[in-house]
Amino acid sequence: MASGSKERIAAVTGELLARRGYNGMGLKAVSEAAGLPFGSIYHHFPGGKEEIAAHAIVRIGRAGADSLTALFAGSDSPEAALRAMFDFMADRLERSGWEAGCSVGTPAQDGPSDSEAVRQACDDALACMVDAVAGGLAGHGVPEGRAAGLATTVLAAYEGAALMARVQRSSAPLDRTVEAMVRLVDAARTARG
Amino acid sequence: MASGSKERIAAVTGELLARRGYNGMGLKAVSEAAGLPFGSIYHHFPGGKEEIAAHAIVRIGRAGADSLTALFAGSDSPEAALRAMFDFMADRLERSGWEAGCSVGTPAQDGPSDSEAVRQACDDALACMVDAVAGGLAGHGVPEGRAAGLATTVLAAYEGAALMARVQRSSAPLDRTVEAMVRLVDAARTARG
DNA sequence: GCCGTCCTAGAAAGATCGTTCTATTCGCGA
DNA sequence: TCGCGAATAGAACGATCTTTCTAGGACGGC
Numbered sequence: 001m002a003s004g005s006k007e008r009i010a011a012v013t014g015e016l017l018a019r020r021g022y023n024g025m026g027l028k029a030v031s032e033a034a035g036l037p038f039g040s041i042y043h044h045f046p047g048g049k050e051e052i053a054a055h056a057i058v059r060i061g062r063a064g065a066d067s068l069t070a071l072f073a074g075s076d077s078p079e080a081a082l083r084a085m086f087d088f089m090a091d092r093l094e095r096s097g098w099e100a101g102c103s104v105g106t107p108a109q110d111g112p113s114d115s116e117a118v119r120q121a122c123d124d125a126l127a128c129m130v131d132a133v134a135g136g137l138a139g140h141g142v143p144e145g146r147a148a149g150l151a152t153t154v155l156a157a158y159e160g161a162a163l164m165a166r167v168q169r170s171s172a173p174l175d176r177t178v179e180a181m182v183r184l185v186d187a188a189r190t191a192r193g
Numbered sequence: 194m195a196s197g198s199k200e201r202i203a204a205v206t207g208e209l210l211a212r213r214g215y216n217g218m219g220l221k222a223v224s225e226a227a228g229l230p231f232g233s234i235y236h237h238f239p240g241g242k243e244e245i246a247a248h249a250i251v252r253i254g255r256a257g258a259d260s261l262t263a264l265f266a267g268s269d270s271p272e273a274a275l276r277a278m279f280d281f282m283a284d285r286l287e288r289s290g291w292e293a294g295c296s297v298g299t300p301a302q303d304g305p306s307d308s309e310a311v312r313q314a315c316d317d318a319l320a321c322m323v324d325a326v327a328g329g330l331a332g333h334g335v336p337e338g339r340a341a342g343l344a345t346t347v348l349a350a351y352e353g354a355a356l357m358a359r360v361q362r363s364s365a366p367l368d369r370t371v372e373a374m375v376r377l378v379d380a381a382r383t384a385r386g
Numbered sequence: 387g388c389c390g391t392c393c394t395a396g397a398a399a400g401a402t403c404g405t406t407c408t409a410t411t412c413g414c415g416a
Numbered sequence: 417t418c419g420c421g422a423a424t425a426g427a428a429c430g431a432t433c434t435t436t437c438t439a440g441g442a443c444g445g446c
Contacts, residue, residue, distance in 0.1 A: 005423075021303030023216035027404065037425040042405075044423090049404065099306060105353075108360050109302040110214030113292060122360045152357070152366050153373040157346060160298075160353030164345070167301050167315045173345050180346040184373055187380065198393080219433065230395040232437090237393090241435065 006044040008034045013056035018103040019096070022053055022111035022118060047117075053107060054121035060103045061125020065132035072136025078189070079182045081136060082154065086178035089162045090171035098169040104129070105159040130155050141189045150188055154181050199237040201227045206249035211296040212289070215246055215304035215311060240310075246300060247314035253296045254318020258325035265329025271382070272375045274329060275347065279371035282355045283364035291362040297322070298352040323348050334382045343381055347374050 012033040016025045027049055031038050045051045068085065075081035092100055104125045112119035134151035138144055157177045164173035205226040209218045220242055224231050238244045261278065268274040285293055297318045305312035327344035331337055350370045357366035 020306045021214055021216060023214060024303045024306060026402080028402085036423095039407090039426065040424055101302065105356060106302045108356055109294065109299045110217045112360060113213045113217060119360060126357055126360060149369040150373065152354075153350060153370045156353030156357055156366055156370045157350045158353065159356055160349030160351065161345075163298060163301055163352055164319055164349055167305060167312060167319060173349055176342040177346045177349045180343065180377055183380065184377060187376065220435090221433075230393095232396065233394055235435075242433095 005034070005036055005040060009036065009041060009044055009052065010056045010059050013052050014060045014103040015100065017053060017056060017107040018100045019106075021109065022107040022114060024110075025049075025053070025107075027052075050115045050117045053111065053115070054117040057104055057107060057111075057118065057121040057125050061121075061128045064104070064125070065128035068129060068132035069135060072133070072139060075140075078137055078140040078142065078185050081140075082178055082181050082185065086158065086161070086174045086181075089158065090165065090174045093162065093165055093174075094171060098166050101166050102159060102162050105162060126155065137185060137188075142185065143188065143191070146188045146191075150185060153184065157181055198227070198229055198233060202229065202234060202237060202245065203249045203252050206245050207253045207296040208293065210246060210249060210300040211293045212299075214302065215300040215307060217303075218242075218246070218300075220245075243308045243310045246304065246308070247310040250297055250300060250304075250311065250314035250318050254314075254321045257297070257318070258321035261322060261325035261329060265326070265332060268333075271330055271333040271335070271378050274333075275371055275374050275378065279351065279354070279367045279374075282351065283358065283367045286355065286358055286367075287364060291359050294359050295352060295355050298355060301352075319348065330378060330381075335378060336381065336384070339381045339384075343378060346377065350374055 009030060013025070013030055016029055016033065027041060028038065030052065031041055034041075041052070042048065045055065068081075071084055072078065072081040075084065089102065104122055107118060108122040108126070111122060130148070130151045133154050134147040137150055137154075138147040142150060157180070161173045161177040165171055202223060206218070206223055209222055209226065220234060221231070223245065224234055227234075234245070235241065238248065261274075264277055265271065265274040268277065282295065297315055300311060301315040301319070304315060323341070323344045326347050327340040330343055330347075331340040335343060350373070354366045354370040358364055
């Protein structure tokens, strides 16, 4: 029986990574947040911190990609999906007291210098989310040739705006950036839509 | 006599922050990279790690803003300045083996959770750079009402694309994103330029 | 020539981190 | 009922990090 402990470790790790980054996240904090003793962590993840972080990041990347796909599919327009996407992060930041950023983007800054496994996990997670956005845009009339490049831009702007919003303790960067993304997608859609 | 030691500490701190983030940067590494003994660090920065990092981040923010202002002023078009800006980061990443990201953006992810002073330093640095880009865009015909919002978007996209490029070990995200920024600025300029 | 100040120099302390190790407990099949 | 593996539980260890402390050297004013 796959106990819920492993799942719980992955979940709290994602949250801690989003708040403190890879180096700032301590395994003691993980065990406490998961309500598990220290030893259990190494039972479920013999690879230690690297494996825990990489597993959590990949997991969140897949879940995020699924959410994005569903979001675009369930929206009347790509603009509505983009606004919902950026609003999600604005809400998340504000409700956490501007502490919990993106669970992929935050460790992506300081993880790769310590662990190649973490770098690959971030790469995988970001690629999944870019693909999801690209598919969502293509489904709303963005030409195939433009969807991939535009999705990369959207995700870069999303991560960067989340970083700025966190530092400024204001959702303004996310609000401003999403408007630009809306214009960009609209232009790409009407160009040959 | 203001010895060059303090300046050297700030310089190597900026570089280490860009590579390893705030938590990943050790004071021992700073002293070694600066060619100074351990004690000297606390002589020049009695506030310890927080003060060192905050000082280095603010310093880099001001220098970056100055460079951006000069870059836009010296370019024939805003598009050329944008490309030079993104190319700078692509070159920097590639030449460092995809290890040295932005000296402001990298600590901005994991610094604020540990230190309010670092958060404020990142806020100041980002604001300086946004203002510089906004001024540069306005100087090239972007309407005043749009320049600030567009500059925020450009910087968010820049930071996010740098993050993605580092993780992917490829300049593709920067290359793709800058093209979108060029289109965006061009549209804003011809709208009411 | 002497002294106070700035800077260099590195040892020591105290805390924390990641990892490893050894029990103990729980749950299910034989 | 017994036994075996999975999971829990936490102590112990070595390494590292930040901070503090003491001491030595350079240099200019008196």
